[in-house]
Amino acid sequence: MAMGRPLQHQPDVALTAAMQTFWRLGYHHTSLRDLLAAMEISRSSLYQLYGNKEALFLTALERYRDQLLNTLRASFYQAASAWAFIENLLTQAALNAQSEQAQLGCLIFNSATELGGEASLPAQSARQCVDDISGFFTQVIVRAQHEGSISADNDAASAAQFLTFSMSGLRLLLKSGATKPQAQQTVKHVLQGLR
Amino acid sequence: MAMGRPLQHQPDVALTAAMQTFWRLGYHHTSLRDLLAAMEISRSSLYQLYGNKEALFLTALERYRDQLLNTLRASFYQAASAWAFIENLLTQAALNAQSEQAQLGCLIFNSATELGGEASLPAQSARQCVDDISGFFTQVIVRAQHEGSISADNDAASAAQFLTFSMSGLRLLLKSGATKPQAQQTVKHVLQGLR
DNA sequence: AACTGTTGGGAATGATCATTCCATAAAATT
């Protein structure tokens, strides 16, 4: 074993806790007190291990994006068709209407809207993450076009953007307290818009 | 004329300046310094005339909503058809892609997303405003259904919500720097989704 | 001239914030 006292906390656990806190409260509104309480480490350790609040947010955001994209990709590659994947994605979002998860929305979209046009690193990173999601959806659209479920006349990138903001819009709806039937009906509109 | 020194500033002008500042910076991120500079009044006057930051935001938000709804209603009632109104609304939004206005987004949606699930008065008010917009769109949808341009099978409220978040999503897209052709393509998706 | 309401800004209050420094304790090594 290496010399010196071994690490007492698991960096993964602490990072996940930080991520959830940012998710719940937003970047600016999350204070160091909140972080320390959630991560269950001391101020000193936080600065030593993660640099500062901004750096911690960046790594937490990247982790969130990685996890999200991994989940999406896994579900995509094992889906019967691209269209089935899209349908399932939206339907699941609508079904989970009242869950806490849905109430929180998506960390990436939340951050992108909160940080808006800021020039800060967190803002840049958030916008990049939105692009990453949109890029993944573009692949999905392209496959759907090959499979014939979406007209090849459509620009794949635009369709992907439509799908992206529809996901974010759906989240906003659910956050505003839309009922499950309303959400399901809205999903139909989105699916119809993609065709 | 009334006794005492007459008002030097026009409350309307100052309120508009405050509104634009909240619009540009968001509620939390707008400091009193920002407000005073934009409104060109003194701290004393602000507190005397508008109460405090929170109260000022509430009146500014209401004014924004009133102006927006008035503009929308005027354009709606003089439109050839409900569908033409919707088409025009979305197309104009896409055409103004690069304008400063579009970059700002909409004060109501910005506030609703920024304040999210907060229990504060500003948050409640923002959610109410989203409902107000959605309510207006419901009327539009109902008229479109009477005119036959939207299937009567659709739930009007759900379609209105779809339209509402599509507007907000379009704004987010433009904020993220989507090109004009992309935005126009996305509008087609939204219109198709409404049918 | 006396009165009344508006305006402006200095100063203080009390709170929160992120960050740094520092001294100390704990747990492992050699």
Add this chain to the structure above:
DNA sequence: AATTTTATGGAATGATCATTCCCAACAGTT
């Protein structure tokens, strides 16, 4: 026992924030 690394928390720093109090200047009225 000496060393190395990690952990903790008190204290201070410097900044910003919204808000209140207060006093002086201002611009009209009667």
